[in-house]
Amino acid sequence: MTDAKKQPVRNAAARRRYAERTAKRICTHCGKAPSFGASRCQACARRAYERSEHVRGLPVYGSEFTVVHAATAETLAVFEQWEDVVLCLSFAGLSFDEVEVLQEHAPMRAVLTGFS
Ligand SMILES: [Zn+2]
Numbered sequence: 001m002t003d004a005k006k007q008p009v010r011n012a013a014a015r016r017r018y019a020e021r022t023a024k025r026i027c028t029h030c031g032k033a034p035s036f037g038a039s040r041c042q043a044c045a046r047r048a049y050e051r052s053e054h055v056r057g058l059p060v061y062g063s064e065f066t067v068v069h070a071a072t073a074e075t076l077a078v079f080e081q082w083e084d085v086v087l088c089l090s091f092a093g094l095s096f097d098e099v100e101v102l103q104e105h106a107p108m109r110a111v112l113t114g115f116s
Pocket of ligand 1: 027028029030031032033040041042043044045
């Protein structure tokens with residue numbers, strides 16, 4: 001838990017430490033390695049870059065199945081698992097000839113799963 005009254009003091013201390021480290025030309029993050037004029041050393045900069053969303057990318061969402069009744073064009077249900085589609089049809093007493101199953105992939109899915 002952080003004390004709200006102490007926060008400005010902490011921020012001031014952090015700014016002073018940042019200024020000290022910048023003046024000494026050492027990394028403002030770890031305070032050890034030389035930064036060669038940048039704010040962070042090479043190792044800290046790379047770590048921060050690798051943790052960023054730019055590198056980690058979007059989360060991979062699964063696909064989605066929409067069951068549409070072929071005769072009435074009515075959307076019966078939407079499922080995330082193919083097994084649920086099969087269960088739905090057996091409970092409703094429908095066959096695959098009577099419905100249309102639309103499969104939708106999340107955007108970027110093919111691109112992202114290609115890397116893993
Ligand atoms: Zn560093």
